[in-house]
Amino acid sequence: MSSKSKKSNQSKKSSNDREPGVSKAPISVIFFVVTVLLAYWAMMELNTRAGGFNRYVYGPYESYKVVEAVQPGSGDDPIKRGANIYRNICSPCHQASGMGAPGQFPPLAGSDWVNVEGPNRMLRIVLNGLNGPIDVNGETWNAVMPGFGDVIASDEDLAAVISYVRNSWTNEASICTPEEAAAARADSGDRGRAWTATELLALPLEVQ
Amino acid sequence: MQKGYQLFFAILAVMVVSWLGLVVFPQVQLGNQSTREVKEIGRHYPTEPGSLVLNGRKVYQQAGCVSCHTQQIRQSGYAFDLVLNEVGDFPESISSKLVEAGKAAGVQVTNEKAQEQMANLPSTFLERVDFAVAQEVLQIFKDSGAKVAPNILPLGSDIERGWGPRQTVGLDYLYDQPLLMGQQRLGPDLANVGARLNDRQWHLKHLYHPRSVVTKSSMPAYTYLFDLQPIGEQPSPHALALEGDYAPEEGMEVVPKPEALALVDYLLSLKIENPVFEAPYMFTQAESGEANNVEMEQAQ
Amino acid sequence: MEENPTSKSISDQKDIDRSYHFPTLLLVTKAAGWLLLSTLFSLVASIKMHSPTFLSNCPWVTYGVLLPAAQNAFIYGFALQAGFAAMLWMTMRLGQVKLRGPGFLFLGTVLWNIALLVGILGLMGGGQSGYAFLSMPGFVYSMLFTAYVLIGGMTLLTFFKRPAREIYPSQWFIYASLYWFPWILTAASYALFASEPARGVAQAVIHAWYASGMTTIVLGFVGIALLQYLVPKLTRRDLHNSNLSAFAFWVLLLFGGFTGLLQAQALPAWVGTLSGVCNGFVAFAWIVLTANLWKTLQGAGAQSSDPLALNLVRLAALCGLLGALLNFWGSRPGMAETVQFTLYVQGVYWLQLFGFVGTLLLVAAYHFLPRVSDQENALSGPFGWKSIMALYVSGSILVSLVYLLGGWKQGKALADASRSFLEVQSAAMSFIRVSTIGELLVFLAAAVLTLNLTRSLVSYLVGYVACCCNCKNESAQ
Numbered sequence: 011m012s013s014k015s016k017k018s019n020q021s022k023k024s025s026n027d028r029e030p031g032v033s034k035a036p037i038s039v040i041f042f043v044v045t046v047l048l049a050y051w052a053m054m055e056l057n058t059r060a061g062g063f064n065r066y067v068y069g070p071y072e073s074y075k076v077v078e079a080v081q082p083g084s085g086d087d088p089i090k091r092g093a094n095i096y097r098n099i100c101s102p103c104h105q106a107s108g109m110g111a112p113g114q115f116p117p118l119a120g121s122d123w124v125n126v127e128g129p130n131r132m133l134r135i136v137l138n139g140l141n142g143p144i145d146v147n148g149e150t151w152n153a154v155m156p157g158f159g160d161v162i163a164s165d166e167d168l169a170a171v172i173s174y175v176r177n178s179w180t181n182e183a184s185i186c187t188p189e190e191a192a193a194a195r196a197d198s199g200d201r202g203r204a205w206t207a208t209e210l211l212a213l214p215l216e217v218q
Numbered sequence: 219m220q221k222g223y224q225l226f227f228a229i230l231a232v233m234v235v236s237w238l239g240l241v242v243f244p245q246v247q248l249g250n251q252s253t254r255e256v257k258e259i260g261r262h263y264p265t266e267p268g269s270l271v272l273n274g275r276k277v278y279q280q281a282g283c284v285s286c287h288t289q290q291i292r293q294s295g296y297a298f299d300l301v302l303n304e305v306g307d308f309p310e311s312i313s314s315k316l317v318e319a320g321k322a323a324g325v326q327v328t329n330e331k332a333q334e335q336m337a338n339l340p341s342t343f344l345e346r347v348d349f350a351v352a353q354e355v356l357q358i359f360k361d362s363g364a365k366v367a368p369n370i371l372p373l374g375s376d377i378e379r380g381w382g383p384r385q386t387v388g389l390d391y392l393y394d395q396p397l398l399m400g401q402q403r404l405g406p407d408l409a410n411v412g413a414r415l416n417d418r419q420w421h422l423k424h425l426y427h428p429r430s431v432v433t434k435s436s437m438p439a440y441t442y443l444f445d446l447q448p449i450g451e452q453p454s455p456h457a458l459a460l461e462g463d464y465a466p467e468e469g470m471e472v473v474p475k476p477e478a479l480a481l482v483d484y485l486l487s488l489k490i491e492n493p494v495f496e497a498p499y500m501f502t503q504a505e506s507g508e509a510n511n512v513e514m515e516q517a518q
Numbered sequence: 519m520e521e522n523p524t525s526k527s528i529s530d531q532k533d534i535d536r537s538y539h540f541p542t543l544l545l546v547t548k549a550a551g552w553l554l555l556s557t558l559f560s561l562v563a564s565i566k567m568h569s570p571t572f573l574s575n576c577p578w579v580t581y582g583v584l585l586p587a588a589q590n591a592f593i594y595g596f597a598l599q600a601g602f603a604a605m606l607w608m609t610m611r612l613g614q615v616k617l618r619g620p621g622f623l624f625l626g627t628v629l630w631n632i633a634l635l636v637g638i639l640g641l642m643g644g645g646q647s648g649y650a651f652l653s654m655p656g657f658v659y660s661m662l663f664t665a666y667v668l669i670g671g672m673t674l675l676t677f678f679k680r681p682a683r684e685i686y687p688s689q690w691f692i693y694a695s696l697y698w699f700p701w702i703l704t705a706a707s708y709a710l711f712a713s714e715p716a717r718g719v720a721q722a723v724i725h726a727w728y729a730s731g732m733t734t735i736v737l738g739f740v741g742i743a744l745l746q747y748l749v750p751k752l753t754r755r756d757l758h759n760s761n762l763s764a765f766a767f768w769v770l771l772l773f774g775g776f777t778g779l780l781q782a783q784a785l786p787a788w789v790g791t792l793s794g795v796c797n798g799f800v801a802f803a804w805i806v807l808t809a810n811l812w813k814t815l816q817g818a819g820a821q822s823s824d825p826l827a828l829n830l831v832r833l834a835a836l837c838g839l840l841g842a843l844l845n846f847w848g849s850r851p852g853m854a855e856t857v858q859f860t861l862y863v864q865g866v867y868w869l870q871l872f873g874f875v876g877t878l879l880l881v882a883a884y885h886f887l888p889r890v891s892d893q894e895n896a897l898s899g900p901f902g903w904k905s906i907m908a909l910y911v912s913g914s915i916l917v918s919l920v921y922l923l924g925g926w927k928q929g930k931a932l933a934d935a936s937r938s939f940l941e942v943q944s945a946a947m948s949f950i951r952v953s954t955i956g957e958l959l960v961f962l963a964a965a966v967l968t969l970n971l972t973r974s975l976v977s978y979l980v981g982y983v984a985c986c987c988n989c990k991n992e993s994a995q
Binding site for chain 3: 028029030031032033034035036037041044045048051052055056059060061062063064065066067068069071
């Protein structure tokens with residue numbers, strides 16, 4: 011009697027103590043659909059709100075381009091921006107006054123290469139450099155200018171410095187847009203050698 | 219997943235992915251920043267803090283100020299004020315362009331108003347327009363000869379509260395070791411407190427007994443940073459000028475310990491005073507000054 | 519797993535239980551002690567919010583010292599230690615294996631507690647590191663790591679010696695948790711406390727990775743393992759579908775460490791967005807987990823061997839699910855700016871760590887400890903298990919809800935720049951005052967728990983000594 015009760019007690023306990031098992035079942039289709047939708051949503055979020063994973067893009071600004079565009083004194087006033095670039099890159103030869111150096115570097119101020127309708131030829135010179143004799147304001151100069159296409163890598167900067175030169179000192183000419191700069195850069199992309207004055211004169215004034 | 223070692227290697231692989239994503243990548247992207255020249259102030263930013271400030275920072279860290287105060291200014295949006303700086307050579311066309319710009323922004327601009335704006339230069343002819351509108355307006359004035367500048371305005375409740383001129387970005391914390399940017403605002407943000415509340419005595423009194431300067435403050439007092447001592451032959455020059463309920467007994471004075479002075483030095487060094495590339499705003503040199511006094515009156 | 523109710527397995531069960539009795543009882547008792555200390559710290563901290571001059575002459579107990587002290591005592595003292603015990607229990611029960619190396623485990627426990635004591639004292643004495651969840655001074659983490667190698671190593675050794683080869687879903691979670699903890703501890707403490715630590719905001723990212731790994735993976739996985747163990751166990755059913763568990767497991771593991779990055783605003787945009795996305799995945803994994811458990815539970819009410827324990831497990835699961843959903847909701851644009859920097863974050867912390875993990879750890883202690891010996895329930899006493907759980911659960915839920923609601927209100931007020939900051943502050947303060955009641959309840963629960971467990975530990979030791987004397991006497995005769 012007592013042994014029987016003990017045994018039944020034991021079997022009850024053992025069923026209580028049974029360790030849980032697990033069954034495997036196929037997963038419902040809805041689950042896969044939701045997973046795919048979730049992944050799609052995640053991609054969209056990262057695409058639109060992650061600022062291209064750029065270290066300079068914070069908070070409300072959407073992308074690096076926007077951050078660049080909202081900088082005070084950039085975008086709006088290429089002349090000011092161009093002035094900085096001119097000071098660093100161009101002024102050693104052409105001087106801060108734009109007058110150049112007699113017998114060595116031709117002037118930019120009042121130059122008949124600058125005060126023309128379009129910036130096309132100027133862009134080419136800055137991009138690839140100039141070699142050989144060139145007539146400026148009726149005077150012939152013989153000097154070598156290196157290309158600055160690699161130094162001024164951004165089209166905005168290139169446009170800014172051209173615009174600055176075209177609108178400084180006594181110069182009055184149109185602004186050069188980044189699009190124009192980009193087009194000129196693309197056109198003379200792998201030229202790899204400096205221009206000569208004759209080659210330049212064959213080019214149109216406006217960027218095509 | 220029925221074998222121990224399979225499970226182990228799978229977990230290890232996921233661990234490595236997680237570690238690369240949130241330890242190595244941020245370390246490469248953000249950990250190796252260096253100071254940068256900010257052209258508006260003409261020097262490199264940020265500058266390394268001095269030893270007094272660092273001592274104060276230690277006190278800040280030890281007392282756990284970071285539990286209640288953040289040092290992060292948030293920005294929820296941005297807008298532009300469009301300013302006409304120069305009319306240029308073709309004033310006749312500008313007034314019609316001003317009207318056109320008004321249309322783009324959805325604001326009614328009459329010809330008379332445009333004339334008036336052109337007469338008082340520089341004039342802000344459109345306020346708080348968004349990015350797209352600002353771009354459109356700039357396009358309108360392109361090649362017109364007029365000089366139009368978009369002034370960017372960072373927006374957000376923190377900035378409107380006067381807690382700082384712009385949002386804080388990674389560069390601002392370059393010398394923070396350990397980082398004390400905080401997670402909870404039981405007290406106000408301190409990122410720019412040195413510029414907002416530029417008064418040493420005020421800070422000392424506030425630390426000794428916050429309610430002596432801000433009646434309804436719920437900040438605990440940090441009395442242990444001060445000595446309550448009998449006045450000697452000469453009253454200490456550093457003694458706090460406390461009044462009313464908060465004044466010590468007759469013949470006693472409250473003198474800040476070096477820790478308190480260092481902490482205040484640190485607080486006064488917390489300033490967000492210049493734009494950076496990531497967080498631009500229109501920078502003008504004379505900015506603080508009067509704003510401080512308003513803030514302090516409010517606090518009292 | 520086949521049911522095998524032979525008498526052999528029953529005696530095995532008793533052997534197993536006996537093998538872990540003392541080491542885990544010690545772990546749980548220590549854990550309860552730290553819970554008591556932690557809630558005491560929170561209580562004093564709240565009192566300081568009520569009266570600003572309370573203890574203002576003592577640098578050891580400023581609000582900013584007590585809050586991290588309470589947090590660290592809870593995580594390293596209570597949750598991790600009780601979690602170690604729970605993981606040991608499940609490993610042994612599921613693997614049908616006796617504890618290996620109880621001596622090392624004992625040593626590990628002692629070392630862990632010494633390290634923690636040094637750490638908390640160091641924190642209070644001015645050595646606070648400034649990083650939440652890692653607030654103790656930097657040198658403590660190597661001590662904790664050494665202690666962990668002993669405790670976790672013994673758990674893994676026990677696992678590898680198991681005769682029952684089949685791996686139950688809870689075991690995945692246990693081993694992931696066991697591997698994850700030393701990994702993030704070494705990686706984060708090396709990056710933050712080494713001789714050339716991470717600079718600037720990189721610290722914030724690494725620290726958030728540690729904190730979210732700690733809550734979602736290390737402690738969260740102990741909770742999930744317990745959920746998946748206790749629900750089938752208490753209802754005597756099989757877990758519904760292991761494929762669903764597997765999905766939740768990998769998703770949580772992959773994305774869980776990335777979730778906590780919304781509290782640092784001064785980080786590039788991608789950080790917050792990535793964190794929000796990961797919160798979405800974690801919430802979905804939690805829905806899958808809960809669905810799996812719900813399917814297991816369906817129609818099981820009448821069969822349960824312990825309805826109260828089952829209800830508590832249900833409540834804990836709900837807290838876990840709610841925590842994941844609230845984290846996701848709080849990371850959406852619009853909500854994120856509102857709840858950032860508010861009490862909401864503490865509310866989710868309480869919901870996840872006190873409501874979800876803590877409740878399950880206490881249920882586990884109740885479930886595993888009484889079978890240890892033939893004596894009475896280790897959690898019984900003048901105020902037994904029911905009153906402990908009533909106090910603990912009501913207190914935790916109250917604090918969570920008050921903080922969540924308070925945080926939301928505080929955030930709304932903060933976002934409205936026309937309301938002065940004092941107004942914002944007083945809104946938050948009224949909620950903090952209510953939360954003090956909840957903290958008091960949890961404190962009382964911890965006090966009773968500690969008392970009962972200490973009594974049980976003492977009676978075990980007395981029994982052990984008596985037994986030894988008997989044995990000696992017998993052999994002498």
